[in-house]
Amino acid sequence: MVQEKARSPHLVLAMLLLVYVFNFLDRQILGILAQPIKADLGLSDTELGALGGIAFALLYSVLGVPFAVIADKTSRSGVIAISLAVWSGFTALCGLATGFWQLFLFRLGVGVGEAGGVAPSYALIADYFPPHQRARALSIYSLGIPLGLAGGAFFGGWIAETVEWRVAFITVGIAGVVIAPVFKYLVKDLPRPAPTAAAARVPVSAVFKIVAKKPSFWLMAFAASCSSLVGYGLAFWVPSVMIRSFGFSLLEASQYMGSLLLVGGTAGVFAGGWLADKLGSKDRGVYARLPAIAWLICAPLFATALLSDSPFIAWFLLVIPNGLNLLWLGPITTAIQHLVPQAMRATASASFLFINNLIGLGLGSLVMGTMSDMMTARFGNDSLRYSVVAALAFYLLAAFLILFAVKTLRKDWEDEPQQA
Template sequence: MTTDASAHPRPAPRANVVLGLLLLAYIFNFLDRQILGILLEPIKADLNFSDSELGVLTGPAFALVYSLCGIPLALLADRTSRSGVITAALAAWSGFTALCGTATGFWQLFLFRLGVGLGEAGGVAPSYALVADTFPAQRRGRALAIFSLGVPIGLGLGAILGSWIAATFSWRTAFVAMGVAGLILAPIFKYVVRDPPRAPGTTAPSLRALGATFPAVARKRSFWLMAFGASLSSLVGYGLATWVASILIRSYGMTLMGAGQFLGSLLLIGGSAGVFMGGWLADRLGSRNRRWYAWLPAIAWLVTAPLYAAGLLVDNLVLVWALLLVPNALNILWLGPITTAVQHLVEPSKRATASGSFLLINNLIGLGVGPLLIGAISDQLKSSYGVDSLRVAALAVLAFYLVAALLLFLASRTIERDWVEEPAG
């Protein structure tokens, strides 16, 4: 086996700076996206919303615009400047996050959440492509996993900081503070991050070429299996990220700040370990057998479902934390392997568009359905289970992890055939 330095080229120092700023922007992406989850209880008390209405605000209100605008903005990034599109997106979603703190009713908050979704639609797919263009193939899984640390860090910090600001000041102040912080980051990001030169001979897809770009990836069976498998996992993951703080407050009697610290520690420790482990294992095992890009998430989800169920069924908070730590790592392990695999289903110039197609499916199902489904089930079960209706609703949706695992095992059978090799040179 070749072991010289040329076989595993190290990224330039500036590449690591770019990755760091992309990670920071992604942290704000998820912080602003999910801060609503930790603030549900004070918002519910202040504005008198039902669980179903809160589910609409955390799910469809965001996911509708976020999902539908993802592909057009990814296409724009492929044709113009990926860093430029990300900068504009960061400024937009941060501004609308700040405006959420001024809402006085359901429809006003709904419209502001649409604005957050519109902004964040331009952030993720171009970032995936920028990471893939900046780092060599041998290190791409780890680089994408480091970038994906923005998910647990953003979720964790959102829970901790959001609950502290809301408890100390108000839920409105929490929205404004997070939004202003993102607005400050936007010009710094624009000044530092530049697109690397595109590979020789590659051309960005045009609006007309989009008609050929999507069918190219849509013809690949592994794309659909990975997309729907990840979507079902996200349905549960986004739903739990939205509602676990409320479960801790209602079923376990925790304060808002206590629930934020409890949930935030799980996400920061477990989630960060899971994301990085997924990228490291994807690079290490995927280089030997590409089926591991699908096997890793499938195995993780099979373990996640029963462990999460056990954690939600016990009443001792110390035991709850211990039981939920491992599934909070495993349920997010898929980000490194699957996002890396999607990048390799198309040629380099079409990566952002391919990622946008994947994210369209993932977010319409995961974000659009997950939080709303748990909230709706909770409202239906309230007469039978009282304050525990939300906990029972969360337990019910864990079955989707098992279906997701089955789809990824099926994807492993075709992923090698669908893989697109890196161009020489």
């Protein structure tokens, strides 16, 4: 195991990116197919919001920490490969669901699988790339979010129009199961140095103790959670807003959403990592300041676009915040890696993801869906549009929280004593 030759960092990053794309393909397919699923299974917006959020996030958030500990102590690449196979299997099963509770249980299963994917991936990237390249590498990995969301929108909408919504889940699920053994063969863990291996035996409670004493951890975690609450909710519900308030067909909504995510999302994610690497070496506070600026711009642009009467004008207004709302990924995930020693990175990342996903992913689509149901009597089809706009206030709260982390991050940051 330790004897195995390490792969090229770029090959490892490419494979991790591919797995992450599959992670978000599944999530966006549910969002783009929300209307046909709602009609077929007779669901309310609240039930749809629960399927897009808490059904997935519940076990995804809770199991992320134990899976990350296993990854830190055994094989990070092995945990990722098994996770991919498990979540892909449950994704395929989603296509066989006949009612709300069955689909809810299958979504729980998807969450169990995906719990072992992200934190070990962050740690592998931190192992393979030196500190001055890390934010960029993590941003390239995070391109899996807009690429997966855009792919889910394009692919899911096309499948639903040409065949039916169930086929989209089954196809993506089978493809993920096939890729899992290929990933395991191509991606190897780096041998960990002696001091790091000893540190790996430190109990989870010790990792929690380290991050719990660092104010920047809490500020970044809750700020990212507020941002994710809006971001995940928008990704899930904006296709439905396009159908209900702008009169789009399912295929038109999927193409519209996919183009926004592809153009804006990829630019925003990469820009965040590039800027953090460029400016962060001089001032660690940049890793917190960049997301704050991005979130402050996001809220008014999203609101103006979603309240517009013109889909054409709305596209140009939406493309900018669709990039800026993902800009935080490179800077914040890199900063989290630098709050703990090397052997604890996956566990520290999982602690961050636990808070971010339970609040952001768990509540985003559910909060918007519940508000939509409450406003339906007054606003009819536009109730969803107004519930989405109201939730944008969480971007302002995210910016407020992260600005407090600018100072504390400079103090909490741990530079690596050894050469990477």
